[in-house]
Amino acid sequence: MTRSYLTHLECTACGETYRADQLLTTCPSCGKVLFARYDLEAAAREMTPEALAGRPWNLWRYREIMPVQDPRYALTLGEGGTPLLPVARLGRLLGYDRLLLKDDGQNPTGSFKARGLCAAVSRAAELGATAVAIPSAGNAAAAMSAYAARAGLDAYVFMPADVPEPMKAECRAYGAHVFLVEGLINDCGRVVRAGAAARGWFDVSTLKEPYRAEGKKTMGLELAEQLGWRLPDAIIYPTGGGTGIVGMWKAFDELERMGLIDSRRPRMIVVQAEGCAPIVRAFERGERHAELWQGAQTVAPGIRVPVAIGDYLILDAVHQSGGTALTVSDEELLEGVRLAATQEGLFVSPEVGAVVAAARALRERGVLGRDDEVVLFATGAGLKHIDLITGEYPVLHPDDPDLLATIDRVVAGATA
Ligand SMILES: *Cc1c(COP(=O)(O)O)cnc(C)c1O
Secondary structure (H helix, E strand, O other), X not given: OOOOOEEEEEEOOOOOEEOOOOOOOOOOOOOOOEEEEEOHHHHHHHOOHHHHHOOOOOHHHHHHHOOOOOHHHOOOOOOOOOOEEEOHHHHHHHOOOEEEEEEHHHOHHHEOHHHHHHHHHHHHHHOOOOEEEEEOOOHHHHHHHXXXXXXXXXXXXXXXXXXXXXXXXXXXXXXXXXXXXXXXXXXXXXXXXXXXXXXXXXXXXXXXXXXXXXXXXXXXXXXXXXXXXXXXXXXXEEOOOOHHHXXXXXHHHHHHHOOOOOOOOOEEEEEEEOOEXXXXXXXXXXXXXXXXXXXXXXXXXXXXXXXXXOXXXXXXXXXXXXXXXXXXXXXXHHHHHHHHHHHHOOOEOHHHHHHHHHHHHHHHOXXXXXXXXXXXXXXXXXXXXXXXXXXXXXXXXXXXXXXHHHHHHHHHHHHO
16 A cells, blocks of 8 residues: 655755644745655655556656645546657757657646646645635636535635636636636735635645645656656746746656656756746846746736746756746747647647747757757647637638639638
């Protein structure tokens, strides 16, 4: 019988440690990000490649280094185990011989947010929370609402008013209390903090509780396992709050301590939008903390995050890995969406379009080479973003004597 080897929580800034059997958000002493820590030596004896081979492909296959103690609380909707797809046509176009794409849009609720919220809601329920609350650009709220429904917890969702319609509808469908807030995601965060203090909701904001990062960590675990216990040369990641980068970086460290991988690391590459790039700006200035980005604006809601509590953790991973940080324009990222769909049959979200656009720019600037094995992180699916796919659809009259001529004319126009 496998078990979790969770031992305690540790602050990533001041180093203070805490018992893990209590509902904590950030470090009670300094307010920074808490990490879950495990007895990795004991975990390594059980979580062997051979043992893993027989387990189902969901988040809990890595049970020993996941936080839930009692398996009855390990919620699942089939998250994780997403394919690592070769994307050779796209690679040829962008100048790579070994381009891969981790298709996390195939997760429940259509984004990789399912991983983080699966872990966080499971653990919150295990520790006695009865209501969970989240400020969100949409995907995190949908994921939290789904897992809260699964766990039987009340869900409170606070989103900017201009969040895509499908995301509002998803949350409502799952029975969440949905509120639109005038402002951006950081303004939504203020509402959550007020309710958490006065109403006892458990706040599952990005990196403001320790377990969403544990769920996102599984992206790094899966990547290593899918590549036969090694890592690629570079990972390109659309960065908002940064849980994904931070979680993967933590995963690699744990895997090395468990003897499953060596000390080589991929270059961790942050992509943000030109209209909201606090981490890129801090990287360029050589700073470890990122200032709030004023007037954040982009069509990619998941990366419209003006301030990140885990800025120092993101920037440390980028620096330690020899990575970089860059921006792309909305125009470029929409072209990236088009390329993924037309070249590979992958209808991705605009954040993923940013990753494709960044891959192109990094080859053009010579930052990455043709031989580099590069993994594009496809964090979300495109179906929630149909408003970005514009254009008229020709309407046919089946009795039109010139039917085929009409079709030919339309097709000629499209390929001209
Ligand atoms: C939230 C989100 C991101 C940003 O992820 P972080 O791990 O918070 O940086 C990227 N893409 C999509 C589709 C998202 O929903």
